[in-house]
Amino acid sequence: MQNTSPLLQVEQVCKSFGTNQVANEVSFSMAKGEIGCLLGPSGCGKTTLLRVIAGFEAIDKGLVQINGKVVSTPILNVPPENRSIGMVFQDYALFPHLTALQNIEFGIRGKTSRLRKEKVKTMLDLVGMAEAADKYPHELSGGQQQRVALARALAPEPELLLLDEPFSNLDALLRDRLTVEVRDILKELGTTALMVTHNQHEAFSVADKIGVLFYGTMQQWGNAYDVYHRPASLEVATFVGDGALVTGVVTGPGQVESGLGLLKGNLSLPCESGCEVDLLVRPEDVLHVDHAQVQARVLHKSFRGPNILYQLELPSGEQCRALVSSHHNHTIGDYIGIFPEVDNLVVFPKNLTIQP
Amino acid sequence: MQRYLNRLSIRLDGWQLSAVILAGLVAVPIGIIFASLFQPEQEIWKHLAETVLTSLLLNTFLLSSGVLICTACLGVSLGWLTGACSFPGRSFFSWALTLPLAVPAYVMAFIFIGVMDFAGPVQTAMRTLPGFERTIIEVRSTPFVILCISLTLYPYVYLLSRSAFLSQGRVLIEAARTLGLAPWAAFWQVALPMAKPWIASGLALVLMETLADFGAVSIFNYDTFTTAIYKAWFGFFSLQAAAQLSSVLVIFAMILVLVDTMYRSRMRYFSSARSSTVHSRIALHGGKAFAATCYCSIVVIVAFVLPVIQLVFWVVKAGGIAGLPNYMTQTGRTLLLGAGAALLTCSAAILLAYVKRRSPGTLNLVLCKVSTLGYALPGTVLAVGIFLPISWFDNHLQTLLQHIFNIQTGPLLQGTVLVMLMAYMVRFMAAGFGAVDSAMQSISPSLDEAAGLMGVKGRALIFTIHLPLLRKGLLTALILLMVDVVKEMPITLMTRPFGWDTLAIKIYELTSEGEWERAALPGLYLVLASMIPVVLLIRQSEK
Numbered sequence: 041m042q043n044t045s046p047l048l049q050v051e052q053v054c055k056s057f058g059t060n061q062v063a064n065e066v067s068f069s070m071a072k073g074e075i076g077c078l079l080g081p082s083g084c085g086k087t088t089l090l091r092v093i094a095g096f097e098a099i100d101k102g103l104v105q106i107n108g109k110v111v112s113t114p115i116l117n118v119p120p121e122n123r124s125i126g127m128v129f130q131d132y133a134l135f136p137h138l139t140a141l142q143n144i145e146f147g148i149r150g151k152t153s154r155l156r157k158e159k160v161k162t163m164l165d166l167v168g169m170a171e172a173a174d175k176y177p178h179e180l181s182g183g184q185q186q187r188v189a190l191a192r193a194l195a196p197e198p199e200l201l202l203l204d205e206p207f208s209n210l211d212a213l214l215r216d217r218l219t220v221e222v223r224d225i226l227k228e229l230g231t232t233a234l235m236v237t238h239n240q241h242e243a244f245s246v247a248d249k250i251g252v253l254f255y256g257t258m259q260q261w262g263n264a265y266d267v268y269h270r271p272a273s274l275e276v277a278t279f280v281g282d283g284a285l286v287t288g289v290v291t292g293p294g295q296v297e298s299g300l301g302l303l304k305g306n307l308s309l310p311c312e313s314g315c316e317v318d319l320l321v322r323p324e325d326v327l328h329v330d331h332a333q334v335q336a337r338v339l340h341k342s343f344r345g346p347n348i349l350y351q352l353e354l355p356s357g358e359q360c361r362a363l364v365s366s367h368h369n370h371t372i373g374d375y376i377g378i379f380p381e382v383d384n385l386v387v388f389p390k391n392l393t394i395q396p
Numbered sequence: 397m398q399r400y401l402n403r404l405s406i407r408l409d410g411w412q413l414s415a416v417i418l419a420g421l422v423a424v425p426i427g428i429i430f431a432s433l434f435q436p437e438q439e440i441w442k443h444l445a446e447t448v449l450t451s452l453l454l455n456t457f458l459l460s461s462g463v464l465i466c467t468a469c470l471g472v473s474l475g476w477l478t479g480a481c482s483f484p485g486r487s488f489f490s491w492a493l494t495l496p497l498a499v500p501a502y503v504m505a506f507i508f509i510g511v512m513d514f515a516g517p518v519q520t521a522m523r524t525l526p527g528f529e530r531t532i533i534e535v536r537s538t539p540f541v542i543l544c545i546s547l548t549l550y551p552y553v554y555l556l557s558r559s560a561f562l563s564q565g566r567v568l569i570e571a572a573r574t575l576g577l578a579p580w581a582a583f584w585q586v587a588l589p590m591a592k593p594w595i596a597s598g599l600a601l602v603l604m605e606t607l608a609d610f611g612a613v614s615i616f617n618y619d620t621f622t623t624a625i626y627k628a629w630f631g632f633f634s635l636q637a638a639a640q641l642s643s644v645l646v647i648f649a650m651i652l653v654l655v656d657t658m659y660r661s662r663m664r665y666f667s668s669a670r671s672s673t674v675h676s677r678i679a680l681h682g683g684k685a686f687a688a689t690c691y692c693s694i695v696v697i698v699a700f701v702l703p704v705i706q707l708v709f710w711v712v713k714a715g716g717i718a719g720l721p722n723y724m725t726q727t728g729r730t731l732l733l734g735a736g737a738a739l740l741t742c743s744a745a746i747l748l749a750y751v752k753r754r755s756p757g758t759l760n761l762v763l764c765k766v767s768t769l770g771y772a773l774p775g776t777v778l779a780v781g782i783f784l785p786i787s788w789f790d791n792h793l794q795t796l797l798q799h800i801f802n803i804q805t806g807p808l809l810q811g812t813v814l815v816m817l818m819a820y821m822v823r824f825m826a827a828g829f830g831a832v833d834s835a836m837q838s839i840s841p842s843l844d845e846a847a848g849l850m851g852v853k854g855r856a857l858i859f860t861i862h863l864p865l866l867r868k869g870l871l872t873a874l875i876l877l878m879v880d881v882v883k884e885m886p887i888t889l890m891t892r893p894f895g896w897d898t899l900a901i902k903i904y905e906l907t908s909e910g911e912w913e914r915a916a917l918p919g920l921y922l923v924l925a926s927m928i929p930v931v932l933l934i935r936q937s938e939k
Contacts, residue, residue: 096570120573133571137589146585147575196576 045108047072047232048093048200053102053112055085055092055256062088064256065102070249075226076234077247079267081279085256086236090202093234094127095120107199123200126193130205132185134177140164140188141173147196163191166225183214190222194231201226203235207242219245240280244268252276270308274388277320282349284360288319288387296387299356300326300380301334308386316390323349325382326362332377336360338370352378411854415751418744419763422770422822425781426646432636433643440637448624452641455538456607456620462542463549463606464599470546471553472588472595474692479561480587482677483685489692490558491934496699497551498926500883501544502611502903503919507703508544509535509615510710510912541616547699548612549605553598555933560594561587579678593659600656607648608774610886611900615907621645622886625776629890639784642777649772704923710916723902723918730882730898733813737820738828738877742870744821745828749836750858753844764829771826775819775886782819782891786810811893819887824880828873835869836862876929883922 046069055063062085070076078086091097093104095111095118104112106125111118126147134143144160151159164170167187177185186206193201206222207215223246226233237243243250244264251261252275260272271277278285288298290311296303298319311317336352339359343366350362350370362378370376477483478490512518512535522528564587572582610622621641628637680688748767752760770778790807797803809815839862847853847861863870885900892901899918906915 094570094574096573119578120570121576121578125574127571127574129567129571131567133567135568135571135586135590137592146572150576192575202574 046070046105047074047107048076048234049103049105050089050093051103051105053089053092053104054100055088055097056100062256063092063099066253066256066258067102068249068251068258068261070232070234072232073227073230074232074248075223075246076249076251077243078234078236078251078253079240079243079280080238080253082238084253086238086253087204089253090204090234090236093200094125094202095123124198126196126198126201128186128189128193128201128203128206130208132177132189132209134185134189134192136177139174139176140169140180140184143177143188144192144195147192159195163195166194166228167191182210183218186210186218190225194225194229199232201231201233203233205237206235207237208239215242216245222246252279254279269384269386271320271386274318277386277388281322282361283320283322284358285318285388286321286354286358286360287356287390288317290315290317290387294385296385299334299354299358300360300378303380303382303385305383305385308384309389311387311389317387318390320386320388321360321380321382323361323363325380326352326360327379327381328362328364328368328376329379330377332379334378335375336362336378338372338374338376341370341372350376352376411747411751411754414747415760415763415767418748419766421818422767422825424785425778425822426769426773428784429639429642429646429777429781432639433646437636437640440634440640444637444640448619452619452621452624455618458538459541459545459613459618459620460603460606462538463546464603466542466546467550467553467602468595468599470550470695471598472557472591474550474554474695475557475591476561476583476587477688477692479558480564480583480678481680481688483680483688485689485692489689489696492696492700493554493692494551494930494934495696495927496548497933498923498930499548499700499703500611500885500900500922500926501548501605501609502615502885502900502907503707503922504548504703505541505544505612505615506903506907506912506915506919507706508540511706512540536616536618538618541613541618544616545606545609545612549602550695550699552601552605553595556594556598557591560591564590593662596659597656597663600652600659604649604652604772607645607652608776608886610774610776610889611904614904622774622776625780626886626890629780635780635784635787638776638780642774642780645774645777649774649777650769653769653772704920707916707920707923710913711920714913714916723899723921726897726899726902726918727921729896730900731878733816733820733888733898734878734881736813737817737824737881738874740817741821741824741828741877742832742873744825745832745873746858746862746866746870748829749833750862752833753836753841764833768826768829770822771824773823775823775884776890778819778823779887779890782815782822783810786815811891813893813896816888816891816893819891820881820884823884823887824877827880828877831869831873831876832866835866835873839865872932875932879926879929882925 048070050069051067053063053066054061066089068076078089080086088097092099092112093106098117099112099114101114102112103110106123109118110116111123134140135146138146141160141164144163145156148156148159160173161170164173167190169184169187169191172180172184172188177188180188186209190206207218210218219242235243235246248263249261250264250267252259252267254273254275259276260267262270262272267276267280271280274285277283286298286300288296288303290307290313291297291302292313294304294307296307296317296319300321303319309317334355336354338350339353340351342349346366347363348366348369350364351359352362353359362376368376474489474493478486478493510516512533514532514535516535519533522531522533568586568590569579569582572586573579577585607620608622609620610626613620614623614626621644625638625641625645628634628641744767748764752764773781786809787807790810793808843861843865844857847857852860882898883900885904888898888900889904892898897905899921902918903915903922906912906918
């Protein structure tokens with residue numbers, strides 16, 4: 041795969057609406073067959089970026105290439121219909137005057153009627169909607185509309201599929217099931233897809249590559265493991281997962297002294313001794329050991345079935361969270377012993393505040 | 397019995413009874429006209445077939461299809477331009493294009509004839525041009541009737557198709573583009589098919605108005621069913637022939653009601669799921685933008701500005717307002733009739749809406765539907781349908797009174813204002829009920845329940861809770877109804893007490909004598925009165 045050119049290449053794309061910069065030098069690329077995901081809080085510019093790739097918005101600076109073809113530059117904007125893309129919209133945008141079958145058929149009008157029929161049947165079977173072929177969108181449930189929308193976008197065999205918050209209108213249970221299903225379908229077809237979401241669980245369960253966007257800037261582009269365990273910036277570290285930041289001082293190679301005690305592991309940044317840092321502490325890294333040295337006070341608790349997420353106050357006055365088996369049921373105000381077990385010490389130089 | 401009634405969710409009391417009677421009042425005229433269809437009078441039909449039927453059918457067909465095509469082209473194109481595109485003056489035109497609604501078709505008709513006739517200024521000027529000295533344009537012909545009526549009716553299609561294009565939002569068009577359609581193709585394959593329910597519903601209204609039109613076609617001397625019904629009754633004194641002719645129109649009208657209902661029920665599935673969708677317009681530039689502005693300007697000028705200028709010109713030429721009879725009596729009567737009919741209709745609408753709100757069972761929904769059928773009936777047909785039972789009632793009452801008390805009374809109801817008011821109510825109930833019902837639906841049902849717990853029910857509930865909350869909606873309904881009645885021509889003409897002239901009647905009389913200039917002042921009054929609902933409509937849509 042090393043020598044093949046990427047299927048989607050976004051290079052230093054800038055885009056602003058008036059004075060509002062929604063994309064600032066954004067670059068990333070995706071290989072054929074990869075599923076990518078743009079993750080970020082609402083208003084971070086991820087949907088705009090998707091619309092730029094779709095061709096609905098022109099760019100101010102930079103370059104977008106799909107399958108080696110330049111489609112967007114500041115002076116060129118290939119219209120969406122000529123980009124060989126498919127798109128699944130947030131509210132599905134199914135044509136209300138056409139049946140499920142006709143919606144799927146819509147994008148393959150040019151083919152002969154036999155090919156069309158075959159394709160529609162394949163797509164209906166693929167998304168498991170053969171039964172509902174002749175129903176109108178308003179007769180379908182949210183999940184069914186979602187499947188039809190996916191089938192419609194995939195039918196013309198686009199080189200790149202774009203999904204704009206595709207699961208946000210579904211209830212939690214259905215969302216979990218559909219994310220897995222959609223990933224399976226995309227992998228089965230080998231489709232390259234780019235999805236936009238503000239929900240990290242969706243991103244983790246669907247994507248090969250995740251891009252975290254903040255204020256129009258791409259903070260990190262990498263796989264789920266890296267984004268979670270090796271966050272490239274303070275923003276990524278706090279946005280992804282339930283982590284807390286605790287102040288610490290580097291006391292030697294691979295050693296940080298903090299409110300949780302002395303921690304030893306691999307430092308994510310080369311820091312000199314005496315350097316003040318913010319240390320990322322994930323709830324699953326904080327173990328509960330009754331007679332541990334550090335005793336923390338329970339501020340809140342939320343019961344999650346197999347475990348309980350405790351919000352704790354450290355002796356230093358700072359807060360962190362601990363994920364503890366739900367057999368250890370403590371009441372608010374109790375002091376519990378905690379012991380940090382961190383292999384990779386994710387640290388950021390102190391006084392690096394999050395940009396407003 | 398009570399259990400059966402409970403299942404239908406009906407409470408037998410005064411309210412329910414009144415609703416049934418009200419629906420009956422509307423159903424009787426329709427029923428009677430309908431019945432006459434099943435008792436065809438061979439002689440009359442034979443006579444009609446030999447004389448006028450073919451030309452009536454042909455004229456009606458030509459007129460309807462012509463008006464449908466014209467209003468569809470004008471309405472949809474203008475609706476799309478102002479609803480989905482952006483060009484200089486768009487926000488101005490989006491309301492200015494509704495102004496022609498304020499020009500009643502018959503006022504437009506006499507302006508058309510006055511200006512375009514052989515002796516009118518247009519043709520006189522044309523004859524001074526070399527090569528046109530002997531050219532004669534026959535203005536009393538099918539194309540001109542079609543043009544005249546289309547210019548006053550296109551706003552129905554325009555308003556509905558505009559709101560269709562507005563409600564679509566941009567997402568579906570974008571979806572079509574990701575599926576390989578260029579913008580124009582997306583319009584034809586997505587935007588237009590999705591607007592179909594709105595367009596069809598607008599065209600159904602246009603067709604109803606065209607079939608019902610009496611004033612404009614009589615000014616053009618263009619024979620259609622409405623003028624034939626009038627002539628059969630007042631020219632040949634054959635109420636039976638009038639009833640037979642009316643039955644044909646009733647069938648058309650009922651088909652249109654069905655079409656309209658069917659498409660309206662589909663609308664809600666066809667509008668965009670996300671109402672908050674940002675609407676991005678197709679920006680027109682250069683020549684295209686200029687053409688769009690020109691096109692909209694021409695329509696506004698021809699359909700509204702020029703007619704109004706012409707009316708003012710005639711009024712001034714005839715000596716100004718001071719130099720003309722001031723039509724005080726007629727204006728007074730017109731307003732009185734309008735106010736009376738509006739109040740009556742509104743009260744009836746409140747009653748119906750309340751009964752429906754109290755127990756929204758099948759029976760009450762049917763009663764409401766029946767009570768509002770009158771909007772589809774042409775005024776001439778309704779007049780016949782009302783007159784037949786009234787005269788039957790009068791005759792029997794008369795005989796009875798003579799029999800028992802031996803007194804000669806003469807007709808008691810015929811030719812009274814009461815009959816007129818009833819006819820107006822039947823005709824305009826849909827407008828009143830629609831306004832009242834939608835306003836009432838915005839009052840939470842739990843308010844009724846809260847009041848009920850404190851012992852406030854029935855009339856007290858309506859007066860202490862509903863009416864105060866409905867005040868604004870009711871005022872709108874009253875004004876709309878009043879203007880409708882003020883403009884109405886055939887019912888007034890056919891059921892008024894002898895010599896009871898209104899502004900519309902004055903226009904009918906003056907124009908049938910070709911007195912365009914003298915008809916201008918009452919015409920101007922009517923246009924001004926009709927501006928009120930149009931302005932209300934515009935203000936509502938801007939909110």
